[in-house]
Amino acid sequence: EVQLLESGGGLIQPGGSLGLSCAASGFTFSNYAMTWVRQAPGKGLEWVSGISASGGTTYYADSVKGRFTISRDNSKKTVSLQMNSLTAEDTAVYYCAKGYSTQTTAPIGSWGRGTLVTVSS
Amino acid sequence: EIVLTQSPATLSLSPGERATLSCRASQSVSGYLAWYQQKPGQAPRLLIYDASNRATGIPARFSGSGSGTDFTLTISSLEPEDFAVYYCQHRSYWPPGFGQGTRLEIK
Numbered sequence: 586e587v588q589l590l591e592s593g594g595g596l597i598q599p600g601g602s603l604g605l606s607c608a609a610s611g612f613t614f615s616n617y618a619m620t621w622v623r624q625a626p627g628k629g630l631e632w633v634s635g636i637s638a639s640g641g642t643t644y645y646a647d648s649v650k651g652r653f654t655i656s657r658d659n660s661k662k663t664v665s666l667q668m669n670s671l672t673a674e675d676t677a678v679y680y681c682a683k684g685y686s687t688q689t690t691a692p693i694g695s696w697g698r699g700t701l702v703t704v705s706s
Numbered sequence: 707e708i709v710l711t712q713s714p715a716t717l718s719l720s721p722g723e724r725a726t727l728s729c730r731a732s733q734s735v736s737g738y739l740a741w742y743q744q745k746p747g748q749a750p751r752l753l754i755y756d757a758s759n760r761a762t763g764i765p766a767r768f769s770g771s772g773s774g775t776d777f778t779l780t781i782s783s784l785e786p787e788d789f790a791v792y793y794c795q796h797r798s799y800w801p802p803g804f805g806q807g808t809r810l811e812i813k
Contacts, residue, residue, distance in 0.1 A: 630742075630750065630793055630804040646801050647707075680749055685761065690797040692740035694761065696749035 587611040587695040589681045594700030597671055601704075605666040607681030607697060614662040615639075618689045621655065621666050623677035624699075633679070634666060637689050648674075671704045678702075708732055710794050710805035718813040725781040727808045729794035734774045738798040741770055741779045744807075745790045753792075754779060784810075 593605040607619070621633040634655040635644040643655050649668075657664040664681060678699040685694030709732040719725055729739065737757040742750040752761040754770035757777060767782045781788055789812050794805040 629807045630744075630795075632795075632801050632803060635802075644800055685752060685755055690738075690802060692752055692755040692795065692797060693742075693750070694752050696751075699749060 587683060589683060589695060589697035591679065591681045591697045591700040594679065594702045596703045596705065598706050599672055599704055601671050602667070602669045603671060603702060605668070605679055605681075605700060605702070607664045609662045609664070609681075609683070612683070612695075615659040616687050618684050618687075618691065619655075619657060619664040620682040620684070620693060621664075622680045622682050622693070622696075623675075623702075624680070625674075625677040628677075631677070635689075636664065638687065642689070668702070671702075673704050676702060676704045707801065708735060708796055708799055708803060710796060710803060712792075712794055712805035712808045714808060715806075716809045716811060718811050719784055720813045721784050721786055723784050725779075725784055725788070725810060727779040727781075727792055727810070729772075729777040729779070729805050731775045731777075731796060735796040735798035737773050738796055739770075739772065739777045740795045740797065741768075742793045742795065743788075743790050744793065750793065781810075786812075 588610045590608045620635040636655045640657045652670045654667040680699045681697040682693040683695040684691030713728045741754040744750040758770045
């Protein structure tokens, strides 16, 4: 069974930094691209960042480009999202997600439970 | 950036009725369109990928159709557990954006 367990969320002041981590199990982690998707309270889904299976290619939404950095450790089966210069608009539940297939652009087949990031003074 | 527009924003139906949800893309996404269901307090669940393929374990009452810019998710006969928010998502170009969602509520 695929499991994705996010950690690292919490309350952070505007301008601060926070790192999220996602521990994966139940599949061959190194074969799949991974994604972070967020959802602001009461709002829709927003794709945030993605990383290829090897880690060699990364993708970012315009709203986070230059502030967020995605990375992965295939030996530890983890994917991380380092978030800097946070603003209130970054307040959201952040989901770690896995593709339905091994294609880099595959639709999301598995989701974590999410971790809440609240940016507020 | 491709924009996905879902309609209607809210759909009020009764169990047993047929639901038709629409997703329109601002430019062609070929057949690279997925549908997700999200219930309150839960992560989304993949229903349909590549416009018309049901994901593993998804009941046959869910079907998808369309190509290019116009796509439809159909639920043939609503069950009580189907009342939720539905999102479409394209994967044709980066970034792979989502529609704003359609809320399917009990009438």
